[in-house]
Amino acid sequence: MCLAIPGRIVELLDADLQLAKAEVGGVRRNINIGLVGDEANPIAVGDWVLIHVGFALSKIDEVEADLTLRALGQIGKAYEDEIADLRQSQIT
Amino acid sequence: MKFVTEFRDADLARAVAANIAEIAAPGRHYKIMEVCGGHTHTIYRHGIKDLLPENVELVHGPGCPVCVLPMGRVDDGIAIAQRSDVIFTCFGDMLRVPGSKGTLLEIKALGADVRMVYSPLDALRLARENPDRDVVFYAIGFETTAPSTALTLQRAKREGLHNFYVFCNHVTIVPPVRALLDSPDLRLDAFIGPGHVSTVIGCRPYEFMSADYGKPVVVAGFEPLDLMQAILMLMRQLAEGRCTVECQYNRVVPWEGNQAALRSISEVFELRPYFEWRGLGFIAQSALRLSHAYADFDAEIRFDVEGVRVADPKACQCGEVLKGVLKPWECKVFGTTCTPEHPLGALMVSSEGACAAYHNFGRKTFAVTGAMR
Amino acid sequence: MIEQQIQRRPPTFTTPRIDMSHGAGGQASHKLIEGLLVPALTNSALRAMGDAAIMPFAGARLAMTTDAFVVRPLVFPGGSIGDLAVNGTINDLAVSGARPLGLSAALIIEEGLETQVLREQMDAMAAAAAQAGVSIVTGDTKVVERGKGDGLYIVTTGIGMIDDGVFLSADSVRPGDKILCSGTIGDHGVAIMIARGNLDLEALVLSDTQPLTPHAAALKRSAGSSLRFMRDPTRGGVGTVLNELARDCGCGIAIEEKNLPVREVVQGACEILGLDPLYVANEGKLIAVVGPEKADEALDALRSVPGGEDASIIGDAREEPTGRVLLHTQFGGTRLVDMLVGDPLPRIC
Numbered sequence A: 001m002c003l004a005i006p007g008r009i010v011e012l013l014d015a016d017l018q019l020a021k022a023e024v025g026g027v028r029r030n031i032n033i034g035l036v037g038d039e040a041n042p043i044a045v046g047d048w049v050l051i052h053v054g055f056a057l058s059k060i061d062e063v064e065a066d067l068t069l070r071a072l073g074q075i076g077k078a079y080e081d082e083i084a085d086l087r088q089s090q091i092t
Numbered sequence B: 001m002k003f004v005t006e007f008r009d010a011d012l013a014r015a016v017a018a019n020i021a022e023i024a025a026p027g028r029h030y031k032i033m034e035v036c037g038g039h040t041h042t043i044y045r046h047g048i049k050d051l052l053p054e055n056v057e058l059v060h061g062p063g064c065p066v067c068v069l070p071m072g073r074v075d076d077g078i079a080i081a082q083r084s085d086v087i088f089t090c091f092g093d094m095l096r097v098p099g100s101k102g103t104l105l106e107i108k109a110l111g112a113d114v115r116m117v118y119s120p121l122d123a124l125r126l127a128r129e130n131p132d133r134d135v136v137f138y139a140i141g142f143e144t145t146a147p148s149t150a151l152t153l154q155r156a157k158r159e160g161l162h163n164f165y166v167f168c169n170h171v172t173i174v175p176p177v178r179a180l181l182d183s184p185d186l187r188l189d190a191f192i193g194p195g196h197v198s199t200v201i202g203c204r205p206y207e208f209m210s211a212d213y214g215k216p217v218v219v220a221g222f223e224p225l226d227l228m229q230a231i232l233m234l235m236r237q238l239a240e241g242r243c244t245v246e247c248q249y250n251r252v253v254p255w256e257g258n259q260a261a262l263r264s265i266s267e268v269f270e271l272r273p274y275f276e277w278r279g280l281g282f283i284a285q286s287a288l289r290l291s292h293a294y295a296d297f298d299a300e301i302r303f304d305v306e307g308v309r310v311a312d313p314k315a316c317q318c319g320e321v322l323k324g325v326l327k328p329w330e331c332k333v334f335g336t337t338c339t340p341e342h343p344l345g346a347l348m349v350s351s352e353g354a355c356a357a358y359h360n361f362g363r364k365t366f367a368v369t370g371a372m373r
Numbered sequence C: 001m002i003e004q005q006i007q008r009r010p011p012t013f014t015t016p017r018i019d020m021s022h023g024a025g026g027q028a029s030h031k032l033i034e035g036l037l038v039p040a041l042t043n044s045a046l047r048a049m050g051d052a053a054i055m056p057f058a059g060a061r062l063a064m065t066t067d068a069f070v071v072r073p074l075v076f077p078g079g080s081i082g083d084l085a086v087n088g089t090i091n092d093l094a095v096s097g098a099r100p101l102g103l104s105a106a107l108i109i110e111e112g113l114e115t116q117v118l119r120e121q122m123d124a125m126a127a128a129a130a131q132a133g134v135s136i137v138t139g140d141t142k143v144v145e146r147g148k149g150d151g152l153y154i155v156t157t158g159i160g161m162i163d164d165g166v167f168l169s170a171d172s173v174r175p176g177d178k179i180l181c182s183g184t185i186g187d188h189g190v191a192i193m194i195a196r197g198n199l200d201l202e203a204l205v206l207s208d209t210q211p212l213t214p215h216a217a218a219l220k221r222s223a224g225s226s227l228r229f230m231r232d233p234t235r236g237g238v239g240t241v242l243n244e245l246a247r248d249c250g251c252g253i254a255i256e257e258k259n260l261p262v263r264e265v266v267q268g269a270c271e272i273l274g275l276d277p278l279y280v281a282n283e284g285k286l287i288a289v290v291g292p293e294k295a296d297e298a299l300d301a302l303r304s305v306p307g308g309e310d311a312s313i314i315g316d317a318r319e320e321p322t323g324r325v326l327l328h329t330q331f332g333g334t335r336l337v338d339m340l341v342g343d344p345l346p347r348i349c
Helices: A062-088 B011-021 B037-046 B071-083 B106-110 B121-131 B146-159 B174-182 B195-201 B202-215 B224-241 B258-266 B291-299 B318-322 B354-362 B365-370 C029-043 C079-096 C115-132 C188-198 C211-228 C237-249 C266-274 C292-303
Strands: A007-012 A018-022 A027-032 A048-053 A054-058 B030-036 B056-063 B086-089 B114-116 B135-140 B163-171 B191-195 B217-219 B245-247 B269-271 B273-276 B280-283 B288-290 C053-057 C060-069 C096-112 C136-144 C152-160 C178-181 C228-231 C252-255 C287-291 C312-318 C325-328 C334-336
Touching: A018 A048, A018 C266, A027 A048, A027 A054, A027 B114, A027 B217, A027 C060, A027 C266, A048 B195, A054 B146, A054 B195, A062 B011, A062 B056, B011 B224, B030 B354, B037 B056, B037 C334, B056 B174, B056 B318, B071 B086, B071 B135, B086 B121, B086 B217, B106 B114, B106 B195, B114 B280, B121 B135, B121 B146, B121 B163, B135 B146, B146 B258, B163 B291, B163 C266, B174 B202, B174 B280, B191 B202, B191 B224, B195 B258, B202 B217, B202 B245, B217 B224, B224 C334, B245 C287, B258 B269, B258 B291, B269 C053, B269 C325, B288 B291, B318 B354, B318 C211, B354 C334, C029 C334, C060 C079, C079 C096, C079 C115, C079 C152, C079 C211, C079 C228, C096 C211, C115 C136, C115 C152, C178 C292, C188 C266, C211 C228, C211 C287, C211 C292, C228 C237, C237 C287, C237 C325
Parallel strands: B030 B056, B030 B191, B086 B114, B086 B135, B135 B163, B191 B217, B217 B245, C096 C136, C252 C325
Antiparallel strands: A007 A018, A007 A048, A018 A027, A048 A054, B163 B288, B269 B288, B273 B280, C053 C060, C060 C152, C096 C152, C178 C287, C178 C312, C228 C287, C252 C312, C325 C334
């Protein structure tokens, strides 16, 4: 149900069979891209997709991924700032 | 690895953990359920519980599509696999699940042609390559996997294959969650929503949980930082008195779901009037079967599947663990009669099952946890 | 909340038929060996159950080991069954602290095997033996009917002599000792899975099959009497070897996920399939336990041997938890590394 992994499209193979080649950390596999992309925004080489049992389920939105990491980083930064403040406020 | 490694960063983890600890009101005990078995696996594999404060407890839900299959259905699959004219294909997850008289791996030892596949398309290829044998694909999984089975069947139809069949055991996520919310012995504060099911069905289907039952929901990804962030988002809702559905997994989950996937499901499948769930009993409209248009590919019709009901072994408490009422180690047979090697129930076999996850990853005394820090 | 300590009962083997999990190197294999095979043959050399049996002989110690090689396909990126057959047995001798004296090879050939394939495997065995500095001095050949064997099975037996002053055993491991791994894990198992072709994965992963004699020698030289124990993690992987070690030495073992050497491409294949590299087979790596005073020197010595460049100190032995292996995850949590049950199976969930 849940094991799906991000992969990058490296080659479009067959439009009729909806096949593309994806790469995950150096490993390549043919996958079906029939569930992602449409005429307005077809899947292209370089796109990142979420792969589950040999099918791409969703396109990975790189901007959203970045935003998520930034939000996490903000939490991180706030945390780091607090620790820094704590250290500075110690009476020497 | 991109989109993976960044979400496993330990420094960010500590920061999020500190925030969670800060928000958690002392003296209050929080119970958060992760619905999806894949989340259970992540929690144990990365040791996420170690980063949470003592008063934030994670309860494991019924989102393991292997664990919730009643023994009778497992027996039905094994009966099909034992036929000499059949090449029986399935995912690795199913090979060791115990039926009442054995597992698929055991009948393979006795000569059944049981083959593990990574994708239903691999099973389709076997059907093309072996026109004189019947190839059966054991379809399991929630809405995450159903579209893949659907597209495979659409292709089988287009190619006019006459020897490909699907034994359909796809289940849907909303009915069992509703059954849990309705059950009187459950006291939960919030839910971590299933990230990959949501790539197909979107986030709207969970709105009833906050609107009707007053429980906040955050749909989460599967890397450890995704879960930590989702837990933080839930804690913030609880602290601020908000109650709504949010999505942490924005990089992948479309709020409205995947229309192509939903269309494929509605073309190829229909809802069964009811289906039996291990531990939860019969639930209406909670599982899929092949629609009339695809009857020629239905293994249950072709092989006249008996559909016998088999009760769980008396000692088995899978149902209560599935509902989150018991923790794995509270089950009377956990680790003694029921181990990953000799599982009594599916929760000990499936890598998503709470018992297997805990047995394989989580058994350690508190003294030890202290020593590791 | 007190969590239960799980009681481990002595194994009894009651399964009516043998299945594939009994050959995977994990718990099922152990139950077969400890519950049926060893009790039937019982003697002290066998009961010690090291990679090689140690027998006193004319004032010295003889090491003897045997291994059966069953692999499909016969030839794969990085090697072939012939390489495995020689290196595998050499390695069991090497990690027992022995210098190999000679090997035997028994061939079980399936009717219909192309002669050219057999010739190539004999050449591979000869080359591997030459590289390891040992000879195959005796052998046997049988042919079985078509359908009764995967082309070719090879059984090799090796005899070696253990150097004076070398005493390796799990018993000598104590809390504080460091655990070294000689290089990247999971290469062989993933190479084979990809070579089988039915998972449709394309990746350049080579089996790591190689003789470990120089690596074992480097460790003996640098660590001297601080070298406690060595083992090569074949089927069942590093996770299985560490569990066996923890059980046999009575200590706890703690390893750091970030120190485990794994090639990116092996990690990628494992992520796709849902496998853990800790349980995937290796054919050219060793795990060594060294006293802390010599650990850094031993690491440098390993890294200077070709094939040992990625060696790493992956963890250490501790008082607690007795008999268990813990992993400190990259994420900052901890989890148990349990004994593998059967074959590591790809999953979709």
